Amino acid sequence: MTGARPTPRRIDTHGTNCWIYVPADGSETGVSAEIAAETAAEIAAETAVSRGAGGSHGARKPCFLIDPGACPDDIIRNVERLNLYPTHILLTHGHFDHIGALPDVAAYYGNQGIQTIAIHEADALYLGKDSRDAHRRCWSAAAGNADYIEAHWKPQPDPTLPLRDGDRVGSLRILHVPGHTPGSAAFFDEEARVLFSGDCLFKNAIGRTDLPGGDARLIRDSLNRLFALGDDIMVYPGHGGTTVIGAERRFYGGAFPGDL
Numbered sequence: 001m002t003g004a005r006p007t008p009r010r011i012d013t014h015g016t017n018c019w020i021y022v023p024a025d026g027s028e029t030g031v032s033a034e035i036a037a038e039t040a041a042e043i044a045a046e047t048a049v050s051r052g053a054g055g056s057h058g059a060r061k062p063c064f065l066i067d068p069g070a071c072p073d074d075i076i077r078n079v080e081r082l083n084l085y086p087t088h089i090l091l092t093h094g095h096f097d098h099i100g101a102l103p104d105v106a107a108y109y110g111n112q113g114i115q116t117i118a119i120h121e122a123d124a125l126y127l128g129k130d131s132r133d134a135h136r137r138c139w140s141a142a143a144g145n146a147d148y149i150e151a152h153w154k155p156q157p158d159p160t161l162p163l164r165d166g167d168r169v170g171s172l173r174i175l176h177v178p179g180h181t182p183g184s185a186a187f188f189d190e191e192a193r194v195l196f197s198g199d200c201l202f203k204n205a206i207g208r209t210d211l212p213g214g215d216a217r218l219i220r221d222s223l224n225r226l227f228a229l230g231d232d233i234m235v236y237p238g239h240g241g242t243t244v245i246g247a248e249r250r251f252y253g254g255a256f257p258g259d260l
């Protein structure tokens with residue numbers, strides 16, 4: 001690629017990283033340039049009207065929003081401060097700490113005509129209005145009770161874009177990396193060398209596999225797949241700091257052995 005590598009922006013939502021990602025100029029988020037320009041103009045007009053006056057908000061740029069875990073007001077405020085609008089809400093997996101803000105964020109942007117909610121089909125059980133029991137079971141396994149779910153539950157929207165391994169969403173390729181959950185996915189911008197690894201790979205740590213649907217053998221294979229993508233790739237995980245594939249590959253001695 002030419003030019004600067006695009007840098008995702010992080011919003012810390014109670015310990016989960018929500019990423020705002022604007023692909024490099026010339027890349028698409030999956031919406032055609034014409035539609036993006038029209039939509040941006042419509043939103044700018046609506047926003048100017050609804051806010052009453054004054055300043056022009058200009059044409060917003062499209063972005064991806066990854067894992068709106070909590071704090072929907074913070075997420076929306078940051079997206080607006082950057083003069084962006086999300087064409088897609090992408091979910092690395094369905095755990096509640098990655099989707100807690102989804103009902104409010106999806107409603108806010110859905111009301112503006114933008115609502116693509118994408119998750120791997122094997123984690124789709126965590127979305128939709130009937131997903132509360134799945135969240136209760138999962139949170140209880142992690143925390144011993146489901147109090148957090150009861151305190152923060154809002155009906156989840158349905159996914160609108162089921163993801164499968166190899167799919168492309170704009171400049172991002174979908175990598176199915178099961179193990180933390182059956183439907184865990186990583187999002188890879190090959191051109192920009194940027195990877196959103198969800199709860200599969202963290203800085204000097206890997207995702208837990210003791211929750212419902214977790215599988216230690218599968219996460220081993222998923223991690224080795226990520227390590228093979230290239231040492232130069234910047235990694236933006238679901239929790240904690242950023243890293244690069246080469247540093248993680250060396251941290252784990254090159255690859256995970258067969259008998260993890």
Ligand SMILES: [Zn+2]
Binds near residue numbers: 093180
């Ligand atoms: Zn998780």
